[in-house]
Amino acid sequence: MYDLTLTFDNGPDPDVTPRVLDILGERGVKTTFFVIGEKLADPERRDLAVRAHGEGHWIGNHTFTHTIPLGEQPGRGTAENEIGRTQSAIGDLAHPQRWFRPFGGGGNLDTRLLKLSVIDHLTRNKHSCVLWNAIPRDWDDPDGWTERALDQCSRQPWTLMVLHDLPTGAMDHLERFLDRVEANGARFRQDFPPQCVPIRSGEIALPINDYVSSIEESIEQ
Numbered sequence: 001m002y003d004l005t006l007t008f009d010n011g012p013d014p015d016v017t018p019r020v021l022d023i024l025g026e027r028g029v030k031t032t033f034f035v036i037g038e039k040l041a042d043p044e045r046r047d048l049a050v051r052a053h054g055e056g057h058w059i060g061n062h063t064f065t066h067t068i069p070l071g072e073q074p075g076r077g078t079a080e081n082e083i084g085r086t087q088s089a090i091g092d093l094a095h096p097q098r099w100f101r102p103f104g105g106g107g108n109l110d111t112r113l114l115k116l117s118v119i120d121h122l123t124r125n126k127h128s129c130v131l132w133n134a135i136p137r138d139w140d141d142p143d144g145w146t147e148r149a150l151d152q153c154s155r156q157p158w159t160l161m162v163l164h165d166l167p168t169g170a171m172d173h174l175e176r177f178l179d180r181v182e183a184n185g186a187r188f189r190q191d192f193p194p195q196c197v198p199i200r201s202g203e204i205a206l207p208i209n210d211y212v213s214s215i216e217e218s219i220e221q
Helices: 017-027 037-041 044-053 078-093 118-124 145-154 172-185 215-219
Strands: 002-009 032-035 059-060 159-163 186-189
Touching: 002 017, 002 145, 017 044, 017 118, 032 037, 032 172, 037 044, 037 078, 044 059, 059 078, 078 118, 078 186, 118 215, 145 159, 145 172
Parallel strands: 002 032, 002 159, 002 186, 032 059
Antiparallel strands: none
16 A cells, blocks of 8 residues: 555646546546646647646646756746746646746756745745655656556655656556556545655745755856
8 A cells, every 4th residue: 555646747738638637537536737837828738727727636837948957047037937937827727835846857856956046936935846756757768657657656655756748658558557556555645745845835844955056156146
């Protein structure tokens, strides 16, 4: 028996997200979709976020462009450009906790994630920063990710997994994965393990130095 919280990053995608929502709906599984802000400018993609929200999923912020990790971007406009604009695009679909997930540049939990001005933005605007403890790399192994995901689930009591509703073919295996974890006794949850939420409602809840770049000290002061 173990707990499993699923999250989906980098969407919405008109070719993939609808089927993901169908599969989750058939099983009664609620998740969080961490969306890319610039994608919500497309009405079809925004309608998918509206659908997800209407079906009980949470909508989170996953930066506006998803191009360069925030901890590697010089300049004090990073937070507003990447987080503020996305939150405005999410609008009334936002969860009261104002979920935000940084871009890890390949799933990395290191100093690429954040920098001081980003932390200041997150705390001032009462965001909650959501990380992860399982990343089966579905984006670069669309057919083999499920075995890695199952192994990651089996190694800890509560898994917060990052998947991607993108047109890689990986989500063709989502049903099989869900069937297998359910057969293994997984309990699906929508909330997040406390150790994966270092900032909650604008308050720093856990040590975050390991996720903070010194780029501003070297470039901006």
